[in-house]
Amino acid sequence: MSLIHHRPKLARDIATQLLNPNVLDQSLRSGLFLSGPRRTGKTTFLLRDLIPTLENAGAVVIYVDLWSEVTASPSKLVHAALRSSLKDLQSSTRNQSRRAAGVTFDFQVADLGTPTGATIAQAAVEIVDKVKTDLVYIVDEVQHMLTSDAGLALLYAFKAARDAVNARPSTPGHFIFIGTGSNRAQIEGLTVGDKTAFLGATSVELPPLGKDYVQWVLQKLQQERVRVIPSLPVASQSFALLGRRPEEFMRALSTLQQHQPLEADQFFPVIAATLQASAEDF
Ligand SMILES: Nc1ncnc2c1ncn2[C@@H]1O[C@H](COP(=O)(O)OP(=O)(O)OP(=O)(O)O)[C@@H](O)[C@H]1O
Ligand SMILES: [Mg+2]
Structure with a gap:
């Protein structure tokens, strides 16, 4: 099953808090750090739900x-992504969704990331303006x-971009930095301590997949006439036991097919416990 269960409400809520924050959410503009255990769907949520929602809102x-x-350094990857986005903005055809003509920048896009090129802050100010x-x-x-001094310097470059855009008395848009990862302590550590670039930014756990996801999977199994399907309460409990990891859950459901349909609720928790x-052991 290559389909994914979408979480439009969560995406809308986060997008609203970021793009149109109320008084209490203003601090999200200082940076948002999302953590969550390995293989629980963080990247999928970013790519399939949050990014399209933010883009639809015009960002x-x-x-x-x-x-x-x-093997590539963070700096190389960060600058490559920035250059690619700037090139998209320059080309009027790719830019139609934003109803803007191709944008021209006052610096050489190709030089970004080289010692003589524009900084991330300069690029951010120009994009927003x-x-x-x-x-x-x-x-x-x-x-x-x-993990490296160059990486730490990059965090300061992002902070500089944030301040260059957001600290102005009036700005046509804001610079919002989102960082995600699975090591909760490290992610939280990015927002506390005197030496951190993103002191005071918000660090929260990305809500994991829950009962809605389990219900969606069971519905798909029914549609595909899979033979042995557990009940929703038993499946939900087992999904939690498996650390809310879709891959483990699908593996458990596949193993369950060795049993009889009426035995589903009896064996599914056992299979989940064994997989867990x-x-x-790893
Ligand atoms: N909403 C979803 N619906 C269905 N399957 C999902 C969903 N989210 C994640 N998955 C599946 O779970 C697996 C892990 O997803 P993903 O890579 O997004 O997790 P991650 O938390 O970013 O993992 P990592 O810790 O490796 O970065 C993938 O096989 C993905 O297809
Ligand atoms: Mg990921």
Whole structure:
């Protein structure tokens, strides 16, 4: 099953808090850090729900996954994503969804990331001023920046971009930085301590998939006439036992097919417990 269960409400809520914050949510503009255990659907949520929602609301969104190329430095990946987005904005055809003609920038896009090129802050100010909208930069596996001095410098470059755009008395849009990753302590650590670039930014756990997801999977199984299907309460309990990981859940459902339909609720928790125990052995 390659389909995914969408979470439009969560995406809308986060997008609203970021793009149109009320008085209490203003601090999200200082940066938002989302953490969640491994394999629980963080990247899927970003790519399939949050980014389309932010873009539909008119924001320019840049996404980079720092684990996409293990050998590449965070700086190289961050600048490549920025250059690619700037090129999109320059080309009028790709830009039609924003109903703006191709944008021209006062710096050489190709030079970004080189010692003589524009800084991330300069690029951010120009994007916000010329497209007249919010710029959201999302860094997946952001903790990777903590592993080198160059990575730490990059965090300060993002902070500088935020301040260059947002600290102005009037700005046509804001710069919003979102960092995500699975190491909760490290992610939280990015927002506390005197030396951190993003002191005071918000760090929260991304809500995990829940009963809605389980119900959606069971419905799909029924539609596909899968033979052995557990009840919703038993399936939900087992999904929680499996750490709310879709892959483990699907594996458990597949193993369940060795049993008889009437035995589903009896065996599914046992299968989940066994899978959970073997996962803990790693
Ligand atoms: N909403 C969803 N509906 C269906 N399947 C999902 C959903 N979210 C995630 N999955 C599946 O769960 C697996 C893990 O998803 P994803 O890579 O998004 O998680 P992650 O938390 O970013 O993982 P990692 O810790 O490796 O970065 C993938 O196989 C993905 O297809
Ligand atoms: Mg991920």
